[in-house]
Amino acid sequence: MSRPPLAKEKILDAYVSMLCDDGERAATMEATAAKAGVSKGGLLYHFASKELLAQGTIEHLLTAHEEDLELMGSAPEGPASYFVRTSTSVGGDLDRYFLAVLRLAQGGHEPSVKALEYIHEGWLGMIQHEVTDKYAAEAIMLIGEGLYYQTSMPGTWSTGTFGKDLNHLLKQVERLKNGN
Amino acid sequence: MSRPPLAKEKILDAYVSMLCDDGERAATMEATAAKAGVSKGGLLYHFASKELLAQGTIEHLLTAHEEDLELMGSAPEGPASYFVRTSTSVGGDLDRYFLAVLRLAQGGHEPSVKALEYIHEGWLGMIQHEVTDKYAAEAIMLIGEGLYYQTSMPGTWSTGTFGKDLNHLLKQVERLKNGN
DNA sequence: GTCTATATCCTGATAGAC
DNA sequence: GTCTATCAGGATATAGAC
Known part of the structure; x- marks a missing residue:
């Protein structure tokens, strides 16, 4: 709680940004990973499903x-x-x-x-x-x-x-x- | 204009219903065709693309x-x-x-x-x-x-x-x- | 913790028979 | 006018290497 992984915050931030700026349809896991600077697999380590991202x-x-x-x-x-x-x-x-x-x-x-x-x-x-x-x-x-x-x-x-x-x-x- | 094909109206009506009741994501061409009682090909005769449906x-x-x-x-x-x-x-x-x-x-x-x-x-x-x-x-x-x-x-x-x-x-x- | 590769599914659209 | 394949692309999710 006190020190969440930096990557996890960065991923969530990228996801929120894409939702706001480009809409839900554009906020795919691949696009989110790219924007956060990680790979699809890297994203799925922190958020095992799109539902958990939401x-x-x-x-x-x-x-x-x-x-x-x-x-x-x-x-x-x-x-x-x-x-x-x-x-x-x-x-x-x-x-x-x-x-x-x-x-x-x-x-x-x-x-x-x-x-x-x-x-x-x-x-x-x-x-x-x-x-x-x-x-x-x-x-x-x-x-x-x-x-x-x-x-x-x-x-x-x-x-x-x-x-x-x-x-x-x-x-x-x-x-x-x-x-x- | 005066006598549009019945099927075309039925398809558009099904599309609008799905948009309202189930959201945009659920309003796929396949689901619309099924609800209207036609096949995917039948739908595409009247509306050659999803954009034309919109x-x-x-x-x-x-x-x-x-x-x-x-x-x-x-x-x-x-x-x-x-x-x-x-x-x-x-x-x-x-x-x-x-x-x-x-x-x-x-x-x-x-x-x-x-x-x-x-x-x-x-x-x-x-x-x-x-x-x-x-x-x-x-x-x-x-x-x-x-x-x-x-x-x-x-x-x-x-x-x-x-x-x-x-x-x-x-x-x-x-x-x-x-x-x- | 992060990556690559791949499997599976779904969607929009095409081709061609009837 | 309506149907049955079938394809190409993209999305989520898994498997396993590093």
Whole structure:
């Protein structure tokens, strides 16, 4: 646990990168091995099957999510705004692993679907704690998920539309929060 | 155009069904042919490649979308509410083809991504015509897209969460519309 | 721990009979 | 228009050398 083999981390990182950048179809074991700088056999020593590769990714995501939930709970702006704001971010550890698992889930990988449902429940619970109006909380969740939906789109879509406008969007979230 | 071969429609219908129900990976040409009750060779007479199969699906979607835009424009409740309300529906022609093309897009199929972007623009334009506040319109679009995101999830997720609660969600949309 | 070589399977596509 | 072979390519996974 304290000193995992370097190669193993490098392989998982390459796999996640390929999932995010090139889609699930491109993230084959051969391509992952090549990107990580090892051979197919070398990869299979650390991850004996493709399923174990996916499993390792999910575990990383759940760890990152646990840390994020604490940040979300203690965010000065409140959990709801924190959630929507971070829904547009790309590059962080959580975002990388989330997108990777999202790709797996969209490809029909059941364990990934379950993991995303679990994370979804964690977010919703924290937002509902802040926003007492149940339906306002759900609307805010949907806005964040709409942003994730765009992020998950291949190609140019993920980058566009928002960015500098995020502050204006957060004002809409404020309006939903303050039930008026 | 007026009398397309029955088998061709049956094949495309089987393909769309498999995309929606079992994901892009399961929608192979062999499985599609089997579901449509023809052989692989029979399928390839009507669709000479898998790409043409996807293309036919996109064309059907664009046709259904065109019809839907007219309904959206003349909806008594207004385009925004119409958009959010129909974002949860499953079973209609538009929803079936939309989900099918969404699956293709999520699999990295570029023409499908372009088609969804085009449809997205059509919806956004109509909502912005009703909701003058640009950012409120974008927030409403995101709610609808969040609903699509959930619909696109394989497994049980697509059915849950909303349904009877849709009316409450529409009240949140009303609040965003009436910029107060 | 890492590599090469190979086995097995599946998918999209072709050729040609009926 | 529809079928039965059949092929070429790619993917996961195994076996065994170093």
